[in-house]
Amino acid sequence: MLIGSIIVIIAVIGIIVSTSGCTSNTTSNSASNSSSDATHNAASNSTSASSTTPASDELVVNVYSHTGEPKAGFDPLLGWGCGHVNFEPLIQSTLFKSADDGSIINDLATGYYVSPEGKTWTVNIRDDVKFRDGEKLTAKDVAFTFNTAIGSNSELDMSNLENAKVINDTAVEFKLKEPQSSFIWRLRYLGIVPEHAYKKETYGSNPVGSGPYKLIQWDKGQQAIFKFNEDYYGKKPFFKKITMLFLDKETAFAAAKSEDVDIAEIDINHANQTIDGYNLMALPAARAFGVSFPMQYNTGNKSLKGDPIGNNVTADMAIRKALNMGIDRKAILEGVLYGKGDVEYTGVDQRAFGNPEAKINDSNLEEAKKMLENAGWKDNDGDGIREKNGTKAEFILYYSAADQTRQALSVTVSEQAKKLGIKIDLVGTNWDEIYANQYSSAVLYAYSSVDTYNLYLQYHSKEADDRYMNPGLYNNPVVDGYLETALRSADQDQATKYWQLAAYDGNTGYGPAGDATWLWLVTMDYLYTVDETLDIGTPQKNAGSDILGNIYEWKRTDATSSI
Amino acid sequence: MSTAVVTVNKGVFRGLNLRQKTFLIIGFTSLLLLTIVISSVFLGDESLQTNFGSKNLNPSPEHPFGTDWMGRDMFIRTLKGLGLSILIGAFASTISSILAIILGLLSSTGKMADSIISWLVDLFLSIPHLLLIIIISIGFGGGATGIIVGVALTHWTSLTRVVRAEIKQLKTQEYIHISINLGKSKLWIATKHILPHLIPQIFLGTILMFPHAILHEASATFLGFGLSPHEPAIGIILSESMKYLSAGYWWLAFFPGLSLLIVVLAFDMIGDNLGKIMDPRSAQE
8 A cells, every 4th residue: 555655656746747847948957057147137038027916015025934934923022033033023113223234223212322331221212103003112111122031031132131221201221231242233133012012922923013014914824914004103115015925945936936926035956047027136144154163172071961072073273274274165155055155264254343364265275284284184094084193084064954055065065075084974963963962063053143242152162051152162261351352342343343353363263264163164145036026125234134124125116117 | 677677577578487487577676676786885975976067967878867956966866875775675674574573473372472462563553654663763863773773663563463373374284283292392393394384474574575664764764854864865865856846857856766666666576476486376387
C-alpha cells in the first residue's frame, strides 16, 4: 500500500513538473547567466498594465515573511515592531522615526534632552495626538508603555530602565540604571500603547494605537487587513487599505506570478526569475552573515545549561585570521547571493558605528597559508588537513537547516577553507541544537541590528548563558572598556567613536584586523518583487527589512506612464 | 541498464526458460544496485563541489540530470543519495530481520512469551510507521543514527508474524512429533527440522523489507528529519526540488524521483524472482 501510494505521488509530481518545465525552459536558460543587473529592468519593457487590486488605493503586501505572522498579535510589548527585529508597527506610533538617511527624527516626540551624567532622559511629546478610539495620547500612556515593557519577557531588553515618570501631559522622564547611549533605539522602535485600553491577553488581537493604520481584520494564519486611521496626525499615506498576507516566500512568489500581490519578499534563489509586470528590487538592509568562532580553549568547562565550552582549533588566533584572510568574499557574494549585497568584514560595515580600519584584505591564499605555517599548523601526514601538536585543523560549523542561504554560505566556506588545509564539517539542524553547541563549535549567524546595544552584547565578555549574543564568549578587557565607554556616553558622536575603537584601535579589537572573532562574509539585500505600478518612494538607508517604514511615500502610478 | 530489466519481462529473451530468465533478472537488477552502491561509496566529496557558475542547468550530456541551485551535478547527487538509501536500507533490514528471528523463535517457547510478543507486534503495527520512525529517530538524538535506528526498529513486525506463524505450523507436523517421541532434544529439532524451513522465508522477508526501508528513509528525510540538508539523501533532494517547481526546474524532481522508483522496483523484482526459485513448488516450473 505504502509503496504504491508513494510511487503514485512521485509519478504525479513527475508529470506536473515535466509539463511546467516545457514552458519555462527559456527563463532558466537566460537565468543561468546570472548577471546581477540584467534582472533589474528585465520586466520593465512589458506593456501589460496589470491592476492587482480592484481599487488603486488598496495595497496587498507580503513583506513580513522574514519574521512571519506575529504569534502574539500586534502588541509592541510582545514583539510587534521591536525586539528581535525592528520595523514600522503601522498601528502604533513611536516616539522617534528614521529619516531617509537613517538618522533619527521626531515622530510623537518634539525633542529630547539627556542629562550630563547620561542617566536621565527627558522626552517632550506632541499635544495633538489621539488614539483610534478618540482618547488623547498623553505622557501617561508613554510612561505606561515603557514601565510595562520593563516587566515583559519579550526579546525587548529594558533591563537598564529604572522607570519612566510623567512630568506633565507632554513630558516624560526616563531614569536609567546605567548611562546608555543606545537607549535612543528603544525610544525609536517601541510603539506606544494606550493605558486605558491595554490588556496583555487581548491587546494583540485588538490593538488600539495612534499610528497611520488600524487593524480591522486578522485571519490568523492567513492575513491581516489594515485601514487608514482618519485621525492620524502625520503625513497622510496614499494607500487607504493594506492587506498583509502571511505567505512563505515560495507561495508569495507564486502569488506575484498570478498578480495577487503588489509587493512580495522573495527568496534569493528567485533573483534571476522575471515576472511580467513586476520589477525586482534589491534593498540594502545591512544584514550581515558570518561565522562565529568559539574563542576559548576546551578545558572541560560547561555553560550554565551544561553545554560544552571551547574549541582548541578556533581558539587559535592564526586559524581565525587565516580564514578571514584566505576566504574569497567577493566570490561568495556573486555565487550565493547573485551579487545582491556587499562583502562584509566586521558585521557592521554598513553602519555609522562600523570601523573601516578593522577590515583586512581577503582572498589572499598565500598569505593565509604562510600565517598557518608560522603558527605551527602544518600538514605532515599529507591528508590535506593541517595539524599542530596532534590536533587536526578541523571543526564543526552549525547552520539553520531551514534557511537555504545559510546552507549555501556554509557549504561555500567549507569548500574554500579546504584550500587552506582547514576542514570544516557541516551540520544543518534546528536552533535548539545550534544553541546547545554554540560555545564549542562555529555557527553561521546573521546580524542586522541597528541598535548599538546589540553591538555591546555581541562583543562584551559574558557568562556562558543560553543567549545567542557573543556566542564565541569573546573576552578582551580592552574591547570591554571601549564598549562600556561607548554605551555610557551621553553624546551620540562620542559613542560612535568608541564603538569604532572597539572594532580596531590600531592594536586590538573584535574586527578581523584585531582578534578576528568572527568570519564575517557578506551582507544580503532584501529582495522584493514589486508591481510596476507601485512607487515606493525613497526607502530609508539600510532598512530593507523595514520596507513599510516609509509607507507615507508609497503611491500607485499609472502603469502606462511608467517607464 | 534499467531498460534491460524491463525488456526481460516483456519477453525479448524468449529462447530462455523461466528459470534462466529469473536468474537473468536477478543478475541484472543486483548488478544495477551494486553499481549504485559501489560508485556512491567511491565518489568522494570532491565530486559534489559547488559551482555557482552553473546553477540550475537543464539536463545535458555534461550533466545528465542537470544541476541544482548550488551548481552541483544532480546525477552524482542522486547516485550518492541512492547509495546512502540502499546502505541504510541494508542495515535497517538486517537489524529488523535479526529482531524478527529472535522474537519469532521466542514466541514459540511458551504461551506467555507468545502473547507478549503478539501484543508487541500489534502495538507497533497500530502506530503509523512514519510517525514511529520520527519519534524513535528523535529519541535517539536525530541525525543519521536516529534515522537508521528508527527504520530498523519499525520493520520487524511483519516478518516476526511470518516466522511465528511458520513455526506454529511446523510444530504441528507429524515428523516433529515423531522426533519428540524419539527423544530428540529441543535444540536438535529446532536446528534440523525447523530452521531449514525458515531460512527461505527469512531471506525473502529481508529482501522485501528493503524497498520499505528505503522509502521510509526517503520519507523521513523528505520531511526534514535526520540528515543535514547539504547531505545527498534522496528525500532531501526531493523536498528541495519542491521549492523550485514554481520556477520550472522539473529535472530536480523528475530524475531523482524516477531513480528512486527504479531502485525500489529492482528490489521488489529481486525479491519476487528469488521467491520463485526458492519456493520448491514454483522452482521447477
